[in-house]
Amino acid sequence: MTKDHPHSVVEAMGNRHDYLPAAGRDALLPGYDLLTRLLGMYKLHETLVAQAELTADQRVLEIGCGTGNLTIRAKRTQPGAEVIGSDPDLLALARAERKAHGLNGIRFERAYAQKLPFPDQEFDRVLSSMMLHHLETGVKTAALAEALRVLRPGGSLHIVDVGGEVTPDDGLMARLLLHNDHARDNLGDGIPQLLRKVGFDCAVVASQRHRRLGRVTFYRGTRPN
Numbered sequence: 725m726t727k728d729h730p731h732s733v734v735e736a737m738g739n740r741h742d743y744l745p746a747a748g749r750d751a752l753l754p755g756y757d758l759l760t761r762l763l764g765m766y767k768l769h770e771t772l773v774a775q776a777e778l779t780a781d782q783r784v785l786e787i788g789c790g791t792g793n794l795t796i797r798a799k800r801t802q803p804g805a806e807v808i809g810s811d812p813d814l815l816a817l818a819r820a821e822r823k824a825h826g827l828n829g830i831r832f833e834r835a836y837a838q839k840l841p842f843p844d845q846e847f848d849r850v851l852s853s854m855m856l857h858h859l860e861t862g863v864k865t866a867a868l869a870e871a872l873r874v875l876r877p878g879g880s881l882h883i884v885d886v887g888g889e890v891t892p893d894d895g896l897m898a899r900l901l902l903h904n905d906h907a908r909d910n911l912g913d914g915i916p917q918l919l920r921k922v923g924f925d926c927a928v929v930a931s932q933r934h935r936r937l938g939r940v941t942f943y944r945g946t947r948p949n
């Protein structure tokens with residue numbers, strides 16, 4: 725663990741990394757894609773890609789891409805775009821690379837969202853799916869600031885994550901979320917507040933009760949011109 729990345733939850737889960745992996749532990753990673761299918765995340769990815777309005781000439785980055793499902797969907801939706809998936813987890817990236825085999829103009833890089841190895845204003849779009857709730861507050865703020873830095877003026881960050889205006893009526897997962905310290909920043913207008921704090925213009929695009937995830941909310945952060 726480095727001092728830069730405080731990860732009490734990660735430690736509590738017995739995870740040896742300084743980040744929380746996709747399925748919580750390396751040993752569970754082989755089941756991650758099946759789990760995401762059962763959770764209905766493919767539909768959320770489809771909606772997020774549509775929200776991002778990708779065009780052929782764009783450069784697109786996903787932060788926290790895990791096994792690459794959203795990154796690959798973005799590429800298949802807009803084959804002319806240049807798409808990069810990034811994640812600190814080498815095991816997940818290896819799976820992503822295998823799945824993207826044969827596609828051109830897509831690559832995967834090891835990177836922490838809070839310290840992206842890309843120049844300023846490099847991307848037209850940044851995507852983030854189910855990643856922010858993996859980060860502690862300070863890291864989350866740093867990650868959003870990095871997304872702003874790597875976006876060109878007028879470029880946009882598109883986020884889908886658990887949280888938003890969650891109520892106990894949203895179901896069991898929602899009730900768990902409401903009592904989970906780690907997810908606290910994702911509740912209410914926590915994410916819009918963080919987006920504005922780092923300099924984005926922010927919109928809540930949609931928020932929906934989700935049968936398996938409680939509540940999911942879609943956000944757009946635009947880097948002002």
Ligand SMILES: C[S@@+](CC[C@H](N)C(=O)[O-])C[C@H]1O[C@@H](n2cnc3c(N)ncnc32)[C@H](O)[C@@H]1O
Nearest residue numbers: 743744745746788789790813836837853855858
């Ligand atoms: C639930 S998975 C989501 C993966 C993918 N975006 C999807 O929608 O299937 C969360 C991902 O965030 C990654 N992650 C955790 N900490 C991170 C960090 N500091 N920077 C970037 N990614 C991180 C994990 O390794 C994991 O792959």
